[in-house]
Amino acid sequence: xxxxxxxxxxxxxxxxxxxxxxxxxxxxxxxxxxxxxxxxxxxxxxxxxxxxxxxxxxxxxxxxxxxxxxxxxxxxxxxxxxxxxxxxxxxxxxxxxxxxxxxxxxxxxxxxxxxxxxxxxxxxxxxxxxxxxxxxxxxxxxxxxxxxxxxxxxxxxxxxxxxxxxxxxxxxxxxxxxxxxxxxxxxxxxxxxxxxxxxxxxxxxxxxxxxxxxxxxxxxxxxxxxxxxxxxxxxxxxxxxxxxxxxxxxxxx
Numbered sequence: 001x002x003x004x005x006x007x008x009x010x011x012x013x014x015x016x017x018x019x020x021x022x023x024x025x026x027x028x029x030x031x032x033x034x035x036x037x038x039x040x041x042x043x044x045x046x047x048x049x050x051x052x053x054x055x056x057x058x059x060x061x062x063x064x065x066x067x068x069x070x071x072x073x074x075x076x077x078x079x080x081x082x083x084x085x086x087x088x089x090x091x092x093x094x095x096x097x098x099x100x101x102x103x104x105x106x107x108x109x110x111x112x113x114x115x116x117x118x119x120x121x122x123x124x125x126x127x128x129x130x131x132x133x134x135x136x137x138x139x140x141x142x143x144x145x146x147x148x149x150x151x152x153x154x155x156x157x158x159x160x161x162x163x164x165x166x167x168x169x170x171x172x173x174x175x176x177x178x179x180x181x182x183x184x185x186x187x188x189x190x191x192x193x194x195x196x197x198x199x200x201x202x203x204x205x206x207x208x209x210x211x212x213x214x215x216x217x218x219x220x221x222x223x224x225x226x227x228x229x230x231x232x233x234x235x236x237x238x239x240x241x242x243x244x245x246x247x248x249x250x251x252x253x
Contacts, residue, residue, distance in 0.1 A: 036130045036131060036133075036134045036153075037130070037133075037134060038130055039129045039130045039132070039133030039134075039205075039206050039209045039210075040206055041129045041133075041206060041209050041210040041213050042210065043210065043213065043214055043220055043221050043224060044221075044224065045210065046078060046079055048206065048207050048210045048211075049077075049078050049207075049210055049211055049214055050078050050079070050080065051204075051207040052207035052208045052209070052210045052211025052212070052214075053074060053078060053080075053089060053211050054088070054089065055204060055207055055208050055211070056208055056211050056212070057088075057089045057090075057091065059162045059163055060120070060162060060208070061091065061100070061102060062091075062102070062103070062104065063102060063104050063109065063113075063117040063159075064102060064117050064118065064119065064120045065099075065100060065101050065102040065119045065120070065121075066099075066100040066119065066120060066121050066215050067099050067100065067101060067119050067121055068099065068119075068121040068122070068215075069099065069100050069121060069215050069218065070096075070097060070098065070099055070100070071085050071086070071089070071090055071094065071095075071096045071097070071098065071100060072085075072096045072097050073218055074089075074100075074218075075096070077214070077218055077221055082096045091103075102117075104116075104117065113146075113147065113158045113159065114146060114158050115158055117159070120212060120215070121215055121216065122216045123212055123216065124209070124212045124213040124215070124216040125216040125217065129209040129210065129212070129213040130209075131153065132205075132208065132209040132212055132213075133205045133206055133208075133209040134153050134205075135151060135153040135154055136163060136204075136205040136208060136209070137167070137201070137202070137205050138151050138152040138153045138154075138188065139151050139160075139161035139163075139164070139167075139170060140152070140170045140171055140172040140185070140188055141169060141170065141171050141172075142172070146158070147159070147160040148160065149161045150172075152172075152185050152188065163201070163204065163205075164194065165194055165195055166194050166195050166196045166200075166201055166204055167190070167194045167196065167201045167204075168190040168192050168193040168194030169190065169191070169192040169194075170188050170189065170190050171188070171189050171190075171191060172185040172186075172187070172188055172189075173185070173186050173187040173188070173189055174186065
């Protein structure tokens with residue numbers, strides 16, 4: 001290959017490298033509910049991740065597992081010791097190197113809720129963190145449902161509101177019946193306040209959504225921290241490619 005041919009190929013090669021990096025950096029799943037209020041999750045906020053882990057393990061892990069995440073990996077990523085995780089976040093007696101399973105069996109889930117509660121390892125990748133955030137805030141009392149609760153984001157969900165003590169007992173203000181006779185939910189009201197203010201509960205829902213976003217792809221934390229170094233490397237590679245191009249074209253007229 002001649003010098004001029006190599007020089008002409010360099011820009012195309014560099015473009016291919018950039019394109020490949022862009023493709024691999026793209027999210028694996030499209031986020032649902034793009035029109036929902038934003039959760040404002042931040043995987044670099046370690047305090048939010050730690051609070052979200054504690055909230056999930058105390059309020060959600062009784063029914064929902066995270067079968068693709070290990071206790072030891074969570075401890076390492078969230079800046080916790082294995083002793084802290086075992087003493088405060090592990091309620092099943094599992095070893096620290098084991099996956100985060102749930103004590104509730106499928107038969108018990110079927111008996112209590114009509115279906116076994118799903119594993120939530122990849123819920124954030126499927127639904128999106130904004131969906132989780134708004135879902136946790138949208139439970140309301142519905143005596144017509146088997147568990148006494150309903151949800152505006154996921155109507156007729158079999159899940160009760162696990163956070164009602166924090167949020168308060170939320171009720172729906174219904175509108176006029178539609179053509180099918182159903183009355184849509186126009187507004188959600190909290191006549192019985194919970195232990196937290198509205199702002200505090202927003203943070204609670206955000207912390208849980210952040211933790212589940214992390215659980216769906218634990219490597220994302222490390223990948224984002226390496227992103228700056230990757231950009232610097234590409235910038236340096238661009239400079240070298242430019243110098244090489246000038247060298248090859250120096251004697252070409």
